[in-house]
Amino acid sequence: xxxxxxxxxxxxxxxxxxxxxxxxxxxxxxxxxxxxxxxxxxxxxxxxxxxxxxxxxxxxxxxxxxxxxxxxxxxxxxxxxxxxxxxxxxxxxxxxxxxxxxxxxxxxxxxxxxxxxxxxxxxxxxxxxxxxxxxxxxxxxxxxxxxxxxxxxxxxxxxxxxxxxxxxxxxxxxxxxxxxxxxxxxxxxxxxxxxxxxxxxxxxxxxxxxxxxxxxxxxxxxxxxxxxxxxxxxxxxxxxxxxxxxxxxxxxxxxxxxxxxxxxxxxxxxxxxxxxxxxxx
Numbered sequence: 001x002x003x004x005x006x007x008x009x010x011x012x013x014x015x016x017x018x019x020x021x022x023x024x025x026x027x028x029x030x031x032x033x034x035x036x037x038x039x040x041x042x043x044x045x046x047x048x049x050x051x052x053x054x055x056x057x058x059x060x061x062x063x064x065x066x067x068x069x070x071x072x073x074x075x076x077x078x079x080x081x082x083x084x085x086x087x088x089x090x091x092x093x094x095x096x097x098x099x100x101x102x103x104x105x106x107x108x109x110x111x112x113x114x115x116x117x118x119x120x121x122x123x124x125x126x127x128x129x130x131x132x133x134x135x136x137x138x139x140x141x142x143x144x145x146x147x148x149x150x151x152x153x154x155x156x157x158x159x160x161x162x163x164x165x166x167x168x169x170x171x172x173x174x175x176x177x178x179x180x181x182x183x184x185x186x187x188x189x190x191x192x193x194x195x196x197x198x199x200x201x202x203x204x205x206x207x208x209x210x211x212x213x214x215x216x217x218x219x220x221x222x223x224x225x226x227x228x229x230x231x232x233x234x235x236x237x238x239x240x241x242x243x244x245x246x247x248x249x250x251x252x253x254x255x256x257x258x259x260x261x262x263x264x265x266x267x268x269x270x271x272x273x274x275x276x277x278x279x280x281x
Contacts, residue, residue: 007029035079040098048073054067076098078094096118184258195234196232
Protein backbone atom coordinates (compact mmCIF):
# COMPACT_ATOMS: atom_id res chain seq x y z
CA UNK A 1 0.00 0.00 0.00
CA UNK A 2 1.29 3.43 -0.93
CA UNK A 3 0.01 6.54 0.86
CA UNK A 4 0.30 9.56 -1.44
CA UNK A 5 -0.04 13.01 0.10
CA UNK A 6 0.65 16.69 -0.46
CA UNK A 7 2.81 19.00 1.65
CA UNK A 8 0.53 19.06 4.69
CA UNK A 9 1.58 15.45 5.33
CA UNK A 10 5.30 16.21 5.51
CA UNK A 11 5.43 15.09 9.17
CA UNK A 12 8.45 13.39 10.69
CA UNK A 13 6.25 11.15 12.87
CA UNK A 14 4.53 9.78 9.75
CA UNK A 15 7.85 8.40 8.53
CA UNK A 16 9.10 7.33 11.95
CA UNK A 17 5.88 5.46 12.83
CA UNK A 18 5.13 4.05 9.38
CA UNK A 19 3.28 0.71 9.61
CA UNK A 20 4.74 -2.39 8.03
CA UNK A 21 3.88 -2.98 4.36
CA UNK A 22 2.95 0.68 3.92
CA UNK A 23 5.01 3.00 1.73
CA UNK A 24 4.87 6.79 1.87
CA UNK A 25 5.12 9.29 -0.97
CA UNK A 26 4.87 12.87 0.27
CA UNK A 27 5.65 16.25 -1.26
CA UNK A 28 8.21 17.97 0.94
CA UNK A 29 7.11 21.13 2.76
CA UNK A 30 10.07 21.72 5.09
CA UNK A 31 13.75 22.24 4.42
CA UNK A 32 14.60 19.58 6.98
CA UNK A 33 17.87 19.12 8.76
CA UNK A 34 19.72 15.98 7.72
CA UNK A 35 21.54 13.69 10.12
CA UNK A 36 24.90 14.76 8.69
CA UNK A 37 24.27 18.43 9.50
CA UNK A 38 23.32 19.58 6.00
CA UNK A 39 19.84 20.66 4.89
CA UNK A 40 17.51 18.81 2.56
CA UNK A 41 16.87 21.45 -0.09
CA UNK A 42 20.50 22.54 -0.40
CA UNK A 43 21.63 18.93 -0.81
CA UNK A 44 19.01 18.28 -3.51
CA UNK A 45 19.81 21.53 -5.33
CA UNK A 46 23.48 20.54 -5.54
CA UNK A 47 22.74 17.28 -7.35
CA UNK A 48 23.42 17.05 -11.10
CA UNK A 49 20.47 16.33 -13.39
CA UNK A 50 20.06 12.56 -13.76
CA UNK A 51 17.49 12.48 -16.53
CA UNK A 52 15.04 14.47 -18.60
CA UNK A 53 11.48 13.92 -19.77
CA UNK A 54 8.48 15.78 -21.17
CA UNK A 55 5.17 16.19 -19.39
CA UNK A 56 1.93 17.39 -20.97
CA UNK A 57 0.40 19.94 -18.61
CA UNK A 58 -3.35 20.42 -19.11
CA UNK A 59 -4.81 23.90 -19.08
CA UNK A 60 -6.31 25.25 -15.87
CA UNK A 61 -7.42 28.69 -14.69
CA UNK A 62 -4.42 30.99 -15.06
CA UNK A 63 -2.34 28.46 -17.01
CA UNK A 64 -2.30 27.49 -20.66
CA UNK A 65 -1.73 23.95 -21.81
CA UNK A 66 1.93 23.30 -22.48
CA UNK A 67 4.61 20.62 -22.81
CA UNK A 68 6.94 20.95 -19.84
CA UNK A 69 10.60 19.97 -20.08
CA UNK A 70 11.57 18.31 -16.79
CA UNK A 71 14.84 17.38 -15.10
CA UNK A 72 15.01 14.79 -12.35
CA UNK A 73 17.42 14.32 -9.46
CA UNK A 74 17.28 11.73 -6.70
CA UNK A 75 19.25 10.63 -3.66
CA UNK A 76 18.90 8.79 -0.35
CA UNK A 77 18.73 11.00 2.73
CA UNK A 78 18.55 10.57 6.48
CA UNK A 79 16.12 13.08 8.01
CA UNK A 80 17.03 14.23 11.50
CA UNK A 81 14.42 14.17 14.24
CA UNK A 82 13.04 17.70 14.82
CA UNK A 83 14.43 19.34 17.96
CA UNK A 84 11.00 20.57 19.03
CA UNK A 85 8.97 17.48 18.28
CA UNK A 86 6.04 16.46 20.47
CA UNK A 87 7.40 12.95 21.10
CA UNK A 88 10.72 12.01 22.63
CA UNK A 89 10.52 8.29 21.82
CA UNK A 90 11.12 8.66 18.09
CA UNK A 91 14.33 7.54 16.36
CA UNK A 92 17.02 10.16 15.90
CA UNK A 93 16.65 9.91 12.13
CA UNK A 94 14.73 8.14 9.37
CA UNK A 95 15.95 7.10 5.93
CA UNK A 96 13.99 8.22 2.88
CA UNK A 97 14.62 8.70 -0.80
CA UNK A 98 14.37 12.22 -2.21
CA UNK A 99 13.21 12.95 -5.76
CA UNK A 100 13.56 16.47 -7.14
CA UNK A 101 11.64 17.24 -10.35
CA UNK A 102 11.89 20.70 -11.85
CA UNK A 103 10.88 22.36 -15.09
CA UNK A 104 13.51 23.98 -17.27
CA UNK A 105 12.88 26.70 -19.86
CA UNK A 106 9.37 27.43 -18.61
CA UNK A 107 7.43 30.08 -20.62
CA UNK A 108 7.73 33.67 -19.51
CA UNK A 109 5.16 34.51 -16.88
CA UNK A 110 4.48 30.85 -16.02
CA UNK A 111 5.52 29.42 -12.67
CA UNK A 112 7.84 26.45 -13.34
CA UNK A 113 6.99 23.04 -11.92
CA UNK A 114 9.14 22.06 -8.95
CA UNK A 115 8.30 18.98 -6.89
CA UNK A 116 10.44 17.73 -4.04
CA UNK A 117 9.19 14.29 -3.08
CA UNK A 118 10.03 12.17 -0.04
CA UNK A 119 9.37 8.46 -0.34
CA UNK A 120 10.08 5.17 1.36
CA UNK A 121 9.96 3.42 -2.03
CA UNK A 122 13.24 2.16 -3.44
CA UNK A 123 14.69 4.69 -5.89
CA UNK A 124 17.96 3.33 -7.26
CA UNK A 125 17.61 4.24 -10.94
CA UNK A 126 16.18 6.89 -13.22
CA UNK A 127 13.37 4.52 -14.24
CA UNK A 128 12.38 3.97 -10.60
CA UNK A 129 12.51 7.73 -9.98
CA UNK A 130 10.17 8.53 -12.89
CA UNK A 131 7.92 5.64 -11.86
CA UNK A 132 7.58 7.17 -8.41
CA UNK A 133 6.82 10.56 -9.96
CA UNK A 134 4.03 8.90 -11.97
CA UNK A 135 2.65 7.57 -8.68
CA UNK A 136 2.66 11.06 -7.20
CA UNK A 137 0.77 12.39 -10.20
CA UNK A 138 -2.12 10.11 -9.19
CA UNK A 139 -2.69 12.47 -6.26
CA UNK A 140 -5.01 14.56 -8.43
CA UNK A 141 -7.31 11.55 -8.87
CA UNK A 142 -7.27 11.14 -5.08
CA UNK A 143 -8.19 14.82 -4.64
CA UNK A 144 -11.07 14.38 -7.07
CA UNK A 145 -12.25 11.31 -5.20
CA UNK A 146 -12.43 13.26 -1.95
CA UNK A 147 -14.11 16.14 -3.76
CA UNK A 148 -16.92 13.76 -4.72
CA UNK A 149 -17.13 12.48 -1.15
CA UNK A 150 -17.27 15.94 0.42
CA UNK A 151 -19.50 19.02 0.06
CA UNK A 152 -19.29 19.22 -3.74
CA UNK A 153 -20.73 15.71 -3.98
CA UNK A 154 -22.11 13.35 -1.35
CA UNK A 155 -21.44 15.81 1.51
CA UNK A 156 -20.21 13.01 3.78
CA UNK A 157 -18.76 15.57 6.20
CA UNK A 158 -22.27 16.70 7.15
CA UNK A 159 -23.37 13.25 8.33
CA UNK A 160 -24.88 13.46 11.82
CA UNK A 161 -24.62 9.76 12.74
CA UNK A 162 -22.68 9.32 15.99
CA UNK A 163 -22.78 5.51 16.28
CA UNK A 164 -19.59 4.12 14.78
CA UNK A 165 -20.93 0.98 13.06
CA UNK A 166 -23.71 2.56 10.96
CA UNK A 167 -21.56 5.61 10.25
CA UNK A 168 -18.72 3.44 8.97
CA UNK A 169 -21.10 1.45 6.76
CA UNK A 170 -22.46 4.64 5.25
CA UNK A 171 -18.98 6.03 4.65
CA UNK A 172 -17.89 2.75 3.03
CA UNK A 173 -20.93 2.66 0.75
CA UNK A 174 -20.34 6.30 -0.21
CA UNK A 175 -16.67 5.60 -0.93
CA UNK A 176 -17.65 2.74 -3.25
CA UNK A 177 -20.02 5.09 -5.09
CA UNK A 178 -17.31 7.79 -5.31
CA UNK A 179 -14.88 5.26 -6.81
CA UNK A 180 -17.55 4.42 -9.38
CA UNK A 181 -17.77 8.11 -10.32
CA UNK A 182 -13.99 8.25 -10.73
CA UNK A 183 -14.12 5.19 -12.98
CA UNK A 184 -16.61 7.01 -15.19
CA UNK A 185 -14.44 10.16 -15.26
CA UNK A 186 -11.39 8.14 -16.29
CA UNK A 187 -13.40 6.27 -18.94
CA UNK A 188 -15.09 9.32 -20.49
CA UNK A 189 -12.64 9.78 -23.38
CA UNK A 190 -12.68 6.18 -24.58
CA UNK A 191 -10.22 5.64 -27.38
CA UNK A 192 -8.55 2.58 -28.91
CA UNK A 193 -6.87 0.36 -26.35
CA UNK A 194 -8.35 2.23 -23.38
CA UNK A 195 -11.97 1.10 -23.42
CA UNK A 196 -13.16 -0.49 -20.19
CA UNK A 197 -16.20 -2.77 -20.08
CA UNK A 198 -19.46 -1.36 -18.76
CA UNK A 199 -19.44 -4.13 -16.14
CA UNK A 200 -16.67 -2.28 -14.27
CA UNK A 201 -19.30 0.02 -12.77
CA UNK A 202 -22.73 -1.23 -13.87
CA UNK A 203 -24.79 -4.41 -13.88
CA UNK A 204 -25.60 -6.19 -17.16
CA UNK A 205 -29.29 -5.48 -16.62
CA UNK A 206 -28.48 -1.74 -16.72
CA UNK A 207 -27.69 -1.89 -20.45
CA UNK A 208 -31.28 -1.49 -21.75
CA UNK A 209 -31.82 1.60 -19.59
CA UNK A 210 -28.46 3.06 -20.64
CA UNK A 211 -29.36 2.56 -24.29
CA UNK A 212 -32.83 4.06 -23.75
CA UNK A 213 -31.23 7.12 -22.13
CA UNK A 214 -28.73 7.34 -24.96
CA UNK A 215 -31.45 7.32 -27.60
CA UNK A 216 -33.34 10.04 -25.71
CA UNK A 217 -30.30 12.25 -25.07
CA UNK A 218 -28.64 12.17 -28.47
CA UNK A 219 -29.11 15.28 -30.59
CA UNK A 220 -28.90 15.95 -34.29
CA UNK A 221 -25.28 17.11 -34.45
CA UNK A 222 -22.27 14.82 -34.31
CA UNK A 223 -21.09 16.37 -31.04
CA UNK A 224 -24.42 15.48 -29.47
CA UNK A 225 -24.16 11.81 -30.38
CA UNK A 226 -22.56 9.15 -28.21
CA UNK A 227 -19.35 8.16 -30.02
CA UNK A 228 -18.56 5.15 -27.84
CA UNK A 229 -19.43 1.49 -28.58
CA UNK A 230 -22.24 -0.31 -26.79
CA UNK A 231 -21.15 -2.22 -23.72
CA UNK A 232 -18.30 0.17 -22.93
CA UNK A 233 -17.91 2.19 -19.76
CA UNK A 234 -17.18 5.24 -21.93
CA UNK A 235 -20.69 4.98 -23.38
CA UNK A 236 -22.21 4.95 -19.89
CA UNK A 237 -19.99 7.87 -18.86
CA UNK A 238 -21.37 9.89 -21.80
CA UNK A 239 -24.93 9.11 -20.68
CA UNK A 240 -24.23 10.12 -17.07
CA UNK A 241 -22.54 13.33 -18.21
CA UNK A 242 -25.53 14.28 -20.37
CA UNK A 243 -27.97 13.45 -17.55
CA UNK A 244 -25.84 15.67 -15.31
CA UNK A 245 -26.25 18.67 -17.59
CA UNK A 246 -23.27 18.44 -19.96
CA UNK A 247 -24.21 19.59 -23.46
CA UNK A 248 -21.40 17.87 -25.34
CA UNK A 249 -20.02 21.18 -26.56
CA UNK A 250 -17.97 22.81 -23.83
CA UNK A 251 -14.98 21.12 -22.21
CA UNK A 252 -15.00 17.71 -20.61
CA UNK A 253 -17.49 16.67 -17.93
CA UNK A 254 -15.93 16.57 -14.47
CA UNK A 255 -16.73 14.37 -11.49
CA UNK A 256 -19.45 16.62 -10.05
CA UNK A 257 -21.38 16.71 -13.34
CA UNK A 258 -21.01 12.96 -13.79
CA UNK A 259 -22.09 12.41 -10.18
CA UNK A 260 -25.31 14.36 -10.76
CA UNK A 261 -25.99 12.29 -13.86
CA UNK A 262 -25.17 9.04 -12.08
CA UNK A 263 -27.63 9.93 -9.29
CA UNK A 264 -30.27 10.71 -11.92
CA UNK A 265 -29.61 7.36 -13.57
CA UNK A 266 -29.93 5.53 -10.23
CA UNK A 267 -33.30 7.25 -9.64
CA UNK A 268 -34.48 6.23 -13.11
CA UNK A 269 -33.30 2.68 -12.45
CA UNK A 270 -35.25 2.49 -9.19
CA UNK A 271 -38.36 3.73 -10.97
CA UNK A 272 -37.97 1.27 -13.83
CA UNK A 273 -37.43 -1.62 -11.41
CA UNK A 274 -40.51 -0.63 -9.40
CA UNK A 275 -42.64 -0.61 -12.53
CA UNK A 276 -41.26 -4.01 -13.58
CA UNK A 277 -41.99 -5.53 -10.16
CA UNK A 278 -45.55 -4.22 -10.27
CA UNK A 279 -46.05 -5.89 -13.61
CA UNK A 280 -47.26 -2.69 -15.23
CA UNK A 281 -45.06 -3.31 -18.25
